[in-house]
Amino acid sequence: MVLVLGVGIEPGTPLAHLQEAVGALGLDGVDVVATIVTRASEPAVLELAAGRLLRTYPASELDTVDVPSPSAVVRRLTGTGSVAEAAAILAAREHGGGVLVMPKQRGRGVTVAVAR
Template identity: 45%
Template sequence: MKGPLVVGLGSARGVSSGAVRALLRRIYDGHDLDPRLVCAYASIDRRAAEPGLLAAIAPASLRTFPAARLDAVAVPHPSERARAAAGTGSVAEAAALLAAAEVAAGDWARVALIVPKTAGDRVTAAVARIRPPHRM
């Protein structure tokens, strides 16, 4: 199934762009995903200016959300470690789903998490797909 992809990213402060790129390559290759279909990247607002994240996804921009908005998103793999560190049970999965829903004009029924939280070196990523609107 084709459709736009949204990548959610969580990271430690000071993550390297190489670590982010390596994880993204592993996810794209391991799940047979075309990185050209990525229409958005998202994370928590405290990573809005994180140099390693921004360099890895350039020239794309990073959508960000406050911890409270991310914490309100139901995810399959919440983490108490993430909650303790970031104030939300999920960054990567929740950011991917929330940004995908925004891109889909709020139509959560069109959004599906297709790659669960995957860990790299000081970075996590998850991927959501936006299905085309239902046609009658």
């Protein structure tokens, strides 16, 4: 089963902050990185996704996913209540899964979640 990392990131967040958040998850590796369309060109996301499949979703599609930890702040900023969890679930569904195995974890300027 494919392991998907969902990423929510503030614009301009350094790669080191994203790597720190991912490292705190204790994963052996991920197959897919997923995020919102508006963050697809963020340098940290592109660098983290190098060599992996990068999936992006519009806010309207992310907003259809039922997640355990929606955020009013994220909704105000992006138009959806969840980026990391919803993106991880959607990308995992594309590979025959769709179960959130690690709910969102916050880091410095980032949020990460994992689905299978």
